[in-house]
Structure formats: structure tokens, C-alpha cells
Amino acid sequence: MKRKIGTVVDDNLYRDVKTLAAQERRRISDVMQIALNDYVQRTKRKNPLRSGLTRFLEAPDFSLTNEQFRESMELDVFEQ
Numbered sequence: 001m002k003r004k005i006g007t008v009v010d011d012n013l014y015r016d017v018k019t020l021a022a023q024e025r026r027r028i029s030d031v032m033q034i035a036l037n038d039y040v041q042r043t044k045r046k047n048p049l050r051s052g053l054t055r056f057l058e059a060p061d062f063s064l065t066n067e068q069f070r071e072s073m074e075l076d077v078f079e080q
Contacts, residue, residue, distance in 0.1 A: 017032075
């Protein structure tokens with residue numbers, strides 16, 4: 001599925017992108033998608049340490065029962 005987006009860019013940048021896209025026989029939307037994908041991939045490589053929440057949500061299921069989960073959440077680590 002694709003999503004339509006809108007943005008505002010500098011006139012000179014748009015002209016250059018439009019010219020280069022035409023030379024390569026590409027649509028501007030294809031050039032933008034490639035650029036956005038490159039940005040995402042570079043950012044992921046630069047910042048491999050994702051937030052704790054992101055890592056937790058991406059982690060495999062621990063197969064805890066609701067009771068085990070509740071017990072672990074109620075556990076006070078400072079009382080041990």
C-alpha cells in the first residue's frame with residue numbers, strides 16, 4: 001500500500017530533482033521514495049541502539065502467563 005504525501009521544497013532543489021528525474025526517465029515520486037528509503041536505511045545503521053520500548057515491542061514473545069506477567073510487574077526489586 002502506498003500513501004500520498006505533500007511537502008514544500010526549495011524551488012532550486014525541485015528544479016534539480018525534476019531535471020535529474022527526467023534525464024533518468026524516472027518519476028519524481030520514484031526519486032523521492034528512493035531518497036526516503038536511503039534516509040531510513042542510513043539512520044538505522046547509524047543508530048542501532050533503539051529505544052527500550054522499541055526493542056521490547058520487537059522482541060519475541062516470552063510465553064508468560066498473565067499471572068506470571070502480573071507477578072513480575074508487582075515485584076519490588078528493592079525489597080530483595
